[in-house]
């Protein structure tokens with residue numbers, strides 16, 4: 001085995017997640033920073049987490065409620081017209 005070709009191996013490299021969870025693993029770098037880990041990923045927690053990018057969920061809800069209002073108004077107009085024609 002050539003000695004110069006292998007990088008330094010850290011058997012107890014520290015992994016730090018954005019959620020605050022830390023654990024050790026084997027790596028060629030002494031410290032790792034990750035955004036998501038098994039302690040906070042929805043797959044492992046079983047909780048659904050909606051990642052709302054630029055208020056898309058909010059916009060959809062707004063649009064849906066507006067649509068419902070329009071339908072209600074149309075219905076009212078329709079029933080009013082039916083009444084007046086009698």
Ligand SMILES: [Zn+2]
Nearest residue numbers: 017019037040
């Ligand atoms: Zn995490």
